[in-house]
Amino acid sequence: MRSVKEQSMMDDDLGMYWKKQNNGWFWYEAGVERHALMVEAFSEILDDGKAVYGLKQWLIFNKQTNDWETTRATAQACYALILGGNDWTEDRAWTIKVGSEKFDSSNPALQTEAGTGYLKKRWEGDEIKPQMNKVEVTKEGEAPAWGAVYYQYFETLDKITKAESPLMVRKEVFKVKRTGTGEELVELNDGSKLTVGDRVRIRMEVETDREMEFVHIKDMRSAGMEPVDVLSQVVHSGGLGFYRNTRDAATNFFIDDLRKGAYVLEYDVFVSHKGDFSNGITTIQCMYAPEFTAHSEGIRVTVE
Known part of the structure; x- marks a missing residue:
């Protein structure tokens, strides 16, 4: 058990957990049930109150952004949370x-x-x-709690500044140039100019500090651009599997399971009209825990 503890990770916000404890299709890949068993093991074998608290903390914060997949996992997790130590179900001031x-x-x-x-x-x-x-x-008390405060207001897309939480999204727009050695990406800054027929690559960098399920990304698109891939379909890219849905004004990405880490998503569009356009913003939100949301800043593009 001491060796198991030495391999664990401790976080002030997320508690005590192990790097690889993902759910899977095999019987030994039941992450929540395995973690609940660790709570019982550390309580009965080592009588380690600090470790038990950290393990319980991870369980409750995992539930904040993830679905406990089965009734068995839910029952095991609930048993672990009320097992020994402090009573987290008691009302606190x-x-x-x-x-x-x-x-x-x-x-x-x-x-x-x-x-x-x-x-x-x-x-x-x-x-x-x-x-x-x-x-x-x-x-009062040691039981964890969480909440969120947010403003809702209207603002011109071009003036929106970047905002993030434990979720982060950064949007970059590149002009794709064909050269003798292959593709060359030229980043477009605010006010950069394009011409009709140019190929543009939209890149979104996504980062999260915890596991999340049911994540939605909405990338607004300039009215002067048309996507190369117009069919909605399942896509595997950037280490993720997701459903990409193309609409008139935006492209949506629906991610069932977003693991802790950083990811890069890309797709191409063609410039179709002249004019001065707002390219909109990219928003990301965990639909299971809507308080986890972020968006990129807005930029303009000029097509001559």
């Missing part, structure tokens, strides 16, 4: 302060979801004040 407004668990007017304690508070445009950009959260 908490306080949230947004600007000058304060909310706490003792307020009966706040309707929280039974079991999870989920709470949502919404402010309309006139109610939002500058001091509300400061948020303070306090909670």
